Amino acid sequence: MRYGFEEIEMPILERYELFAQKSGEELSEQLYNFLDKSGRRLCLRAETTPIIARIYVENERSLVKPLKWFCISRLFRYETPQKGRLREFFQLNIDILGGGGNHATAEVIACGIDICRDFGLTSKDSVMLINNRKLMEGLVQQITTVNAIAIFGVIDKRSKLSPEEFQNALLEIGTSKQETERIQAIADTRGKPSAILEQLEKTEMNELAKEGLEELRETCEILDNYGVLDYCLVDLSIVRGLAYYVGVVFEAFDTRGKNRSILGGGDYTTMYGGKPAPAVGFGFGDTVIGVILEERALYPSFESELDVFVTTVEPSVKPTAYQILSRLRSLGVKADIDLGSRKFRKQLQQADRRGAKFAVIIGPKDVEEKVVTIKNLQSGEQETVPQDQLASFKWT
């Protein structure tokens, strides 16, 4: 990867406890767990963060920090399949572990924006919403004595609720009517980083909120240096459902607004065997981006491209055809041949259908003269090339 992240592989099965303890409540209900033949409770991985933490802590001494890791993994969640949510899906995870502070956070966010850009999503198509958990916790503490995590749980579900449902959900966990309104006003705060940061800097706040605001400010400043701030908004309703986030949090969305988040992540503390370490990362699932690319007709084509299809004018030349095929492949050329007993004309059709750039044509006379005829399937041009000079032809 051009960002200098290194790929790591990890097991697909883990002990149930690794996920049950560390993840948020919603996720722990969705764990795909079972008893194995020896009676241990195992779990198909539902996210990679706890596994990365385990690998990091187990190997910490031998690693040069900060670490930049990525992995593309199959994940499993036992929930009702629906648009943008499947039980088995792929997720790209990007993590920086063991240091880097706001620089690491900005690097990870810039990388996420760049991936959206590589998929063809411009700053008009997608938006990166950024917030900070310390800032939010500080602001919430100034308003109410109700536990901030409980309030975050409600804010995290806000996009699925009507304003009334949102208010009722807050009232239910114990905030007063006035507190509810003030929380709602915070959750409604969204805009260009410069404007929102300026507004927040004028607000009176406690030390925790100030600390969070400073993290958010520096992260946005570095993102500006990366040249990606036009993709970003500060949005105080982004709090992330999972329990382990501690600083900046972010989610990217389709600007049309009707899909779930494309990617989500933030600063967190890895914890394994009681050893904490600073980290930042995101998960980028294949399901939502698939729906968005489909809707916007940006879905990439996966047609295989063949360089050459080797054809035989009559069956007697097949031995030579296999020799040519084998030589082409050893030159690194993507080459194929009809494995059946199709007639020459059908073989040429097959060459076309497989998208080959060239057809190599071998007839009895070619065998005799130790040459092949090469037909450019786009231009229709043909030329004759000696069999021992295949390496100098421009195939690709």
Added chain:
Amino acid sequence: MRYGFEEIEMPILERYELFAQKSGEELSEQLYNFLDKSGRRLCLRAETTPIIARIYVENERSLVKPLKWFCISRLFRYETPQKGRLREFFQLNIDILGGGGNHATAEVIACGIDICRDFGLTSKDSVMLINNRKLMEGLVQQITTVNAIAIFGVIDKRSKLSPEEFQNALLEIGTSKQETERIQAIADTRGKPSAILEQLEKTEMNELAKEGLEELRETCEILDNYGVLDYCLVDLSIVRGLAYYVGVVFEAFDTRGKNRSILGGGDYTTMYGGKPAPAVGFGFGDTVIGVILEERALYPSFESELDVFVTTVEPSVKPTAYQILSRLRSLGVKADIDLGSRKFRKQLQQADRRGAKFAVIIGPKDVEEKVVTIKNLQSGEQETVPQDQLASFKWT
């Protein structure tokens, strides 16, 4: 792939029955199965063949045959972990479905040999052992009335048994002493294809054996055209444990002989929902090849190669450094930066340790003059390049 195979993806969980019915006895004992939350018995895939059969039959009408598919998948077998065997492993599968006869078989074997060659294994390091199940079944029928599949089961385990144990195992399933000796003589038959085929052609045999011999002969002839017959031996002890093979079967081994097979496969009939289709393929696991490459010091290096490491002479130039970093990455250059607050000298050390080809050096004067200093970390040469001409520098 230069052989023109197309990648397919498949689920990691399947219904237990899909594997339990189709696979051999040994494998069905090793299935990693469990009850899911709704009480269905599911199974972590232990092999891909039954899944490929299901996908093939479900989509047969819309596909142009023969199909050339490959997949690299995680597989699971609940057995005792040991050298060359793990409970979770990766396997490359190559299959041609829906036709091609001996041409498809030879194509698949040639592909397997080429992969070994690409790993650095010459015909002195590895050998492809080839046989035919019809030939073997015919020969066994001429010797004994004991079920051929039962005899194949014993022959398949021969490499793990002493000659006495092998004889006893045959006697146990009901062959007489004389029959046992004749079966042993067959299983001991191994040599260059030309020699063994000549010897077999002189042997009197029934129609089934003759048919198998003809398949074997033609396959070897095509392999000779591919130029890979020096990798091949005919070995009548290769029968493959799984139940679905019907024609040519093959296994590749390290010539030092102490490791399990590198890859194994053959002609088989896919079966799903009562619909059969001809197929040929092999499985190539990561575990055995890993051991062999380690032993022969051929294990490839996975060091990441960075093109550029961006360094800053003092913290004040960081904004420019991030702009340069971002521009380089957008040019497709693999570039990284120190995310901490290391001193300039330490950053250069980091560039070296990360294997970067170049260090981009940015100091206050460079910022002023809108240039960067590019240091070739191998030659030590330095040159100054305007910041707006980064695209024309040869980075990779």
